[in-house]
Amino acid sequence: MSRTIRGAAASLFMLASALTLSAGVADAQSKPPLKIGGILDMSSLYADITGPGSETAAKMAVEDFGGEVLGRKIEVLAADHLNKADLAANIARDMLDNQGVEMIWDVAASATALAAGEIAKARNKIIIFNGPGSVRLSNEACGPYTVHYVFDTFAQANVTGLAAVKSGLDSWFFLTADYAFGQDLEKDTSAVVVKSGGKVLGSVRHPLNTSDFSSFLLQAQASKAKVIGLANAGGDTINAIKQAAEFGLTKGGQKLSPLLAFVSDIDSVGLETAQGLLVAEAFYWDLNDDTRAFTKRFMARTKRVPTSAQAGVYSSVTHYLKAVKAAGTTDPDAVMKLMRATDIDDMFAKGGRIREDGRMVHDMYLFEVKKPSESKGKSDDYKLLATVPGNEAFQPLEASRCPLVKK
Template identity: 90%
Template sequence: MKRVFSGVVASMLAIVASAAMAQDKPPLKLGGILDMSGLYADITGPGSETAAKMAAEDFGGEVLGRKIEIIAADHLNKADLAANIARDMFDNQGVEMIYDVAASATALAAAEIAKARNKIIMFSGPGSIRLSNEACGPYTVHYVFDTFAQANVTGLAAVKSGLDTWFFLTADYAFGQDLEKDTSNVVLKSGGKVLGSVRHPLNTSDFSSYLLQAQASKAKVIGLANAGGDTINAIKQASEFGIMKGGQKLSPLLAFVTDIDGVGLETAQGLLLAEAFYWDLNDDTRAFSKRFMERMKRPPTSAQAGVYSSVLHYLQAVKAAGTTDPAAVMKIMKDTPINDMFAKNGRIREDGRMVHDMYLFEVKKPSESKGRWDDYKLLATVPGNEAFQSLELSRCPLVKK
């Protein structure tokens, strides 16, 4: 009996010691660098932080005996601030992985810090193709969309339908410039013509002079190489100027369901746009979006859905690797296909590009919509290997040729 009692006590002590050790382990911190208050706040912002927390909760709340902690900071759309936040997260706050980093200039700045620290950074909100080309890194993942895919899916479809002359309204920073360049290349290769372009500052309130130049060009398509509040303002003001009624087509080269809701179907109807995710696409997207809407009172954007998927993929890789070591975790993330509500058979390539299907949508007429957020009808599904830049064209130094 004494031996039995001693064994039970030893077992209990071992359990208590194990629990104490688990409590002594620091939390696994994942940090979001987001636009929480500016023109991209609806696209990423609090919704991205919520999506990351949902992924952590769905995973079980802990991994390798460590509680998962999701934190976030506002970069105010300033690249130097994004770099400082990334540096502080890695050096002082114990963050193991940074997620989202909305906007391209801020993402490029944060990427350099992550590379210098040999830490994993996973981008959902930014679009610049430089992130998986010149600015690629061994622990960098570009998850949701990029300027090449947006241009390829939207521009190609437009030119094929006869919309073959273009003029660009371009946000004057890395993302806008890349989007104009990539779309121009698609238009020209498809036999179309680019009649000109004009650059505007980020967060522009008055587009009148830019729209007048676009109108005067007589281009069949005015390509909006911007995003968020800039896209919404440009579409609204173009409608006020009667540009669409005059026969010119507006093509937002990056638009989200929140943008269309902000514009309204009466103005946005008929717009062609490329997206990586839509809440009403299938049963899986609807199930996730229902849970997200209970918290945020609006459906997720593709960037926010991508945050959920990327954080979950990272946590699964940490568990499989048995460590948070970036090299071990990245190997598993690249070796493991991604199958969830965001992507089917998605994969992370050697350049860090996560390849998955993209979708071409047309914005519904008000008469076709069943209610708020019922904004898109699917025109085409474009396989990932056709939508994204091929490895043969990659400018990433990590790609072996």
Template identity: 70%
Template sequence: MPTSLRFARASARTQQSRNIIAAIAGLALSAVTSVAAAQDKPPLKLGALMDMTGVYADTSGPGSEVAAKMAIEDFGGEVLGRKIQAVFVDHLNKPDLAASQAREMIENQGVEAIVDFAGSATGLAIIEVAKARNKIVIVNSAGSMRITNEACTPYTVHYTWDTFSQANVTGLATVRKGLDSWFFLAVDYAFGQELERDTAAVVQKSGGNVMGSVKHPLNTSDFSSFLLQAQSSKAKVVGLANAGNDAITAIKQATEFGLTQGGQQRLSPLLAFITDIDSIGLDIGQGLLVTESWYWDLNDETRAFTKRFRERTQRAPTSVQAGLYSSLTHYLKAVKAAGTTDSAAVIAKMKEMPINDMYAKGGRIREDGRMLHDMYLFEVKKPSESKGRWDVYKLLDTVSGEQAFQPIETSRCPLVKK
């Protein structure tokens, strides 16, 4: 072969090798550039305003912080190439402080959405701050109906429970079980009055009777006279339109009076969580009728989530904590689907996408921000029926979201088309 031809072929092979090396180098540089670009993106910050030390600490508090961290980890820790960071703050149940903290999070820390906030007064204060700045808020712990009525906003989601569903489900499901006569012990301020009014209305609408009611002062230590009136009414159900220490004191004293002895009368706290039952104990709490939005022992999915949660906390999750995990996951899925953190685009996806997870099946977010999902009536177990500390409920009835929550036709939300 002529020397010139061999030289030409060698030169061609050399050039080809150089082209391959250049291509590989280009790909490597592109990959490095992409990684660097992703690392340069600011994190997606989410704010969680919680009651970490006060009256709602067991219901939400540190357990909600764990649930939020689990949701972020399970999602993969990032979305749209941005690391997900959660900022946790204790609002101390002070509305003014909560509003100030929300402003600080949004304006100075770049928080895109705020979740949790136990307590309706703090929740409503935070909603107003977020509304003025077009930021999404997801309510898990607060129950005021104002959140999806007069105070509703285009960016607010009410996810777990509210006072209407608590009253409605308890009244509807008990009457369906033949417990069709009621007497109310109500704390003497707006909260108790609303719970009594709403529950009485659904009892009567369902074909039951209200045998009477009595009001008691907030934080009273002596329920004897009120319980005697309830006992003499011979109503099948004594509804406790109160919460916290008032409900716990009334339940303990009702047991001492023998009000529920023999099963002639049943007690139903209209707002109670698994942590309240744990505090009371099954010796006293057995037979109570309780409405909740979720329970850890409903199915394999709820039990699997609870197993992981208990490994971190040594406690079973409350319905509020499970709801926080679900709502935060739903928000992150909507961000991914929208391809942006813009509030209008994300909330549109949140309302468009169904919710199917360990918290809810076939859940959906309505135009007023209410997330519709099943609610449950439980009976508290006898000690002999329980297999352990958190094994406290027997399922009596399931009420669909369409039946459980306020009908959209009666909504007072300005966003709802009439």
């Protein structure tokens, strides 16, 4: 074969290869993106717990996964629900009906989560809850495509309440946020206290996002309870702790127990005021080498350590994308089957698993807030007291009120 003919053949081969490659790229580009939508508190009392940090965690998960799956680019959407249940439902409806979202994540706050969850359930779409805590999400409000990932009121009550009563703090009074999450947290903690031999002396409910706790704290002080349980979260927890210190409640011998607190709350309160508090958490940035490595990358973007909710967003989005890749489809039945069948082993959970009621079961931790003299710097807030296995921390499956659970 002459050199000219060989050259022409090589040129034709290269042209054919280029055309094939171009067709493959064009085919990938022609596929619609896989959209996952976060419904967050971006501007109110839970913004530090979830908010922009959760959006960052979701984007990190997508980037670490490679940015695409099944030849589809992955897009992260996020919207602010302003802590309004009706707005959360409308956002979920718009995302699923009009924007082509295939999975919803986070949905900070319980009332908003319950509302968005009903929309996702009606459309047979996967929804993963990271920021909300109401145990109803894996009980009465459960669904075949619903996952409650990070924590819930049962586990928070079980880990904190049991430890407190065992240490002799056996009489309680509750300051409770007047919505689903606060009510469930008070109910679940009361049950743990009474079952453990303690007494509940009373409770008072306060409006969500209130700035003045004086009347509620005076009622708690008058109860003479050994423990004032704060069945609230975010800005409400921060304000209640600060104002309790101003009223001198802890100096009078009563102990505050925030039943849901995040490291961001402790940073806001300060160790001088928060020292000695018992806190149940699903994650802490300084637990081990894996949590510290993730935190270093997260802080490079946000300038703050991740909360358990934000770490849970990264973990759950990654778990979902792995299931989509393994299933070869975004079909919710196929994806959920693999999500339930595959253990979660990452910086958030070791041996975590999703049960048939949607509860992701994993270890929980009991921490004591450090004294200022014990801390090495900002966000070095906790010392670990106990690791509680998931099957002891979370509600037993046989006690579930989820209609999907076979009795």
